[in-house]
Amino acid sequence: MPLDARRIGQALNESLTPHSTLCRREAPDFQRALASGELVTVACTQEQRLFSELAEQTEGAAAGVPIRFVNIRETGGWSRDAAQATPKMAALLAAARLPAPQPVATVTYRSAGRLLIIGPVDAAERAAALVQDVLDVTVFSTGAGNAGGAQDRRWPVLAGQLQSLTGWLGAFDIGWRANNPIDLDLCTRCNACIAACPENAIGLDYQIDLAACQNHRACVAACGSAGAINFDRVAEAQTERFDLVLDLRVAHATPTFLQHALPQGYVRWDGRDAQALLTLRELVGEFEKPRFFHYKPSICAHARNEQVGCQACIDICSAEAISSRKQEQRIHVNPHLCVGCGACTTVCPTGALTYAYPGATDMGAQLRSLLGTYAQVAAGKGEAATLLLHSQNQGRALVEELGRAAQLRVAHGVPAHVVPLGLWHTASVGIELWLSAIAWGAQQVVVLTTDEEAPQYLDGLRAQMDVAQTLLAGLGYTGTHFKLVQARTPTDLDAELQELAHTRQRRPASAATFAPQADKRANLSLALDHLVAQALADPLPEAIALPAASPLGTVQVDKGRCTLCLSCVSACPAGALLDNHERPELRFIEANCVQCGLCATTCPEDAITLQPRLSLAPERKQARELNAAQPWGCIRCGKPFGTVQAVEAMLGRLAGHAMFQGAALERLEMCADCRVVDIYTDAQEVRIDQVPDRIGPGGWKP
Structure with a gap:
């Protein structure tokens, strides 16, 4: 391959000596470079192992010399x-x-090698035999399989109705109902019950098909002193924890986890590819991976006031590691399930989720x-x-x-x-x-x-x-x-x-x-500023309409419906919608808008619609008015406390309500302070003829 060392050296501000077969013949040059104590870059990834070992064996090499490999x-x-x-x-x-x-926080997995194999007993036992020297195996039976199970009890066998399987490497929790009359811990695999059953309702997995059983109870008599069969046993819910799961239900049943990115420690096996078993054998011990994400709940656009706006991260996560916590106004990312794909950070409009490593x-x-x-x-x-x-x-x-x-x-x-x-x-x-x-x-x-x-x-x-x-x-x-x-x-x-x-x-x-x-x-703002400054369109449009997935845009407010309640202001996570402390006004900074939709979801009047676009006006970074109204003055003290439109809308809706008649309806036209005073005053205005005479020592009479 041609290599222009001079031009490359000029670009890197380095004096380079051309080499032809550096990985073998000219390795001493690499060793001399290590002695300099400076960063050493090896333009060969094929021989990365060779160079790494050579660095460890080189005498006089400066301690901690960083070595980078590039292809x-x-x-x-x-x-x-x-x-x-x-x-x-x-x-x-x-x-x-x-x-x-820079290094980031890590997520730790600990596995002692407790393996649960789910599937037909015959296939599970074949798989168990291949990993038993490394892993502690338990089988959960889903049937006898084609050949039936082995007669010797080499591994614990669980059976029943599988209800749940959740978790990750080192922390898989299985839940099931032991709803079968045969207790596998007591069963000796003598097969007497199978021979005695007139309906052939008992298989070699030593479980009774209750739909086929006709209550002859011949199996109970055949079981004799072992006492493994009890039709009166209560079907109890049971749970147990495992470190690893091997799921054999690939061809004949639906596996537990259906997401694209499976949890660490959960492996599906079709009985052919040995790589799956090799993977399990290596998952014993303590493991770490980077915590791939940073999360800032304060700017998350997922939810406000129990209203859901953006859930792009939840929808795109292939590991189902992200869930909604609407009541907490945030999402939750399970770091043990996260596989570090970063798709959630790509679609996040605000930057609340960022890629960390x-x-x-x-x-x-x-x-x-x-x-x-x-x-x-x-x-x-x-x-x-x-x-x-x-x-x-x-x-x-x-x-x-x-x-x-x-x-x-x-x-x-x-x-x-x-x-x-x-x-x-x-x-x-x-x-x-x-x-x-x-x-x-x-x-x-x-x-x-x-x-x-x-x-x-x-x-x-x-x-x-x-x-x-x-x-x-x-x-x-x-x-x-x-x-x-x-x-x-x-x-x-x-x-x-x-x-x-x-x-x-x-x-x-x-x-x-x-x-x-x-x-x-x-970053988005800096890139846009440069691209807009050197735009080739002549003339430039006032705005560029963008697709619905855009994190840029404006909002349209129907002034005829908007009552300036300002619930949208409290819902906005990006500070794009603002109020005015001096008068009823809704303002907007377009550069801050992330098009999450929380404002539209929160608005009780359905007065807000989103408009994805990039405004090219200089005012996109400045606050502009979306709606304003005349304030309503308190009918008692004159202090403004709302808008004319909002108070009139409230009066119109409550005028026919039984609780808001007469003075109660008038109080809706008062500020909060005057409303309290009016209620208190009304309670004290009692007619004289309703007050009883009070005569006595130190007393009085009206």
């Missing part, structure tokens, strides 16, 4: 465009040299470094960079397979202008960083998906891309700037990437210089 071979060096891939190689090397993301600043810094270094080395020659975002698992494997196919001359390979970037999950980056990438110099952002993404992730990504593309088109940036690519084979990916080489997208004349922020809305 520039399959991603660009092995391609028919390899001669033009120097800018991409420099960009990948520069991004690899960035500081590591890497965070927005680290991810933004990586994008900015890639694009800035690429532009510096390319220096206007060739195409602008296209970002290819892929997952660290199947996505990365597919890109590397394509590189190897290109090296064998059976594929074109990754084009020179396409810069691959691995993410923990493709759904973890959304509209604010996509638009920032365009502002920083990318001509296109492509998201590669494989079979590992849940269907709702693809729907969410398409909806977000539709918003971003509509926005750029309205600003005059023609072309397709965002694309979702689905590929299962290197051939599929090669065809998709070659199609990108024939498309052109208009982009800002100069790259933005803003630094990435931790806040989602701040």
Whole structure:
């Protein structure tokens, strides 16, 4: 593969010595680099294990020298465009040299290896025999199976009506009703009951089919002194906890967990793929994973005053890790169920849910470094960079397979202008960083998906891309700037990437210089400011209409229905709707609106509707009036306490009510203070002839 060490070194501000077979012949250079104590970047991921072991064995190596590994071979060096891939190689090397993301809190799992196998007894016993040397097995029987169960009692067997199975690695709780007359703990598997039953209602799983049983009770007599059969036994609810679950009900019954992302420690097995059992054998001990999310309830748009607005995160979560706590005005994310896909953070309009590892600043810094270094080395020659975002698992494997196919001359390979970037999950980056990438110099952002993404992730990504593309088109940036690519084979990916080489997208004349922020809305605002400032549309429209999934927009208020009760102000989580302390007025800051819909849901008059759009007027960041009204003055003291429209509406609705007649109805026209005074005064006004005579020592008489 061609390697221009001089140009790459200039981009990295380093003096590089070209190497040909660094991983073997010139390894001493790597060892000498370790002695410097500075960051060492190895542009080879194939030999990562070799270099790591070599670093541990090198005498004189500075302690704690950071080593970064980056692939520039399959991603660009092995391609028919390899001669033009120097800018991409420099960009990948520069991004690899960035500081590591700050550590985050972790989630801990503890497993002692207690395994529950659910399924037919014969299949469960075969599976148990393969893991019994490592795991403590218990079987939950769902029938005898084809061959029947073994006669020797090698593992505890539970049976009954399975009612619930919840939890995660180290904490699976099973609930069932022991509703069968045969007690498996007492049963000796002598089979006498099976032979005695005239209806053949007892199987080799030693459970009685009560629908077929005709109450002969011959089995009870046959059981004799063992006393394992009791038709009068109360069906009790029972529970037990396990660390792991192997579910064999794949072909013949519905498994317990139906979500796309299964809980850690829960494995389905069809009896063929041994990888499932190998996975279980390794899940004994203590494990940690990053806590992938940060949550700020104060700006969450899910619920206010027990009214639900946004639930995009709940709908998109493939692990069912997010639930509603409407009464608490928030959501709850179970960190043990969260798989770190980040889809919830992508669709969250306010930034209440943010991706933690890497965070927005680290991810933004990586994008900015890639694009800035690429532009510096390319220096206007060739195409602008296209970002290819892929997952660290199947996505990365597919890109590397394509590189190897290109090296064998059976594929074109990754084009020179396409810069691959691995993410923990493709759904973890959304509209604010996509638009920032365009502002920083990318001509296109492509998201590669494989079979590992849940269907709702693809729907969410398409909806977000539709918003971003509509926005750029309205600003005059023609072309397709965002694309979702689905590929299962290197051939599929090669065809998709070659199609990108024939498309052109208009982009800002100069790259933005803003630094990435931790806040989602701040990043979105900075990107929009740059894109609007360099917009190519002439003339610019006053506003760009956007699809319904937009996190940007305005609200329309029907002044004829709005009573200025201001319940929408208290419901707004983003500070977009404001009141006025001096007079009845509803104000609005469009730049703050996240289109969550809480205001419309809360409004008792149904006077508010959402309008997704991007306003290009400078006033979008300033408060403007949506509705105002004349204040109603208290009929007793004159102090304003409401609006004319609100009080008149209240009087009209309550005029016919039995509780609001005469003076009671008039009190509705008074402020709170005067209403209390009026009630008290009315209670003291008692007629003289109703007061009894009081005569006595020290007394009085009216």
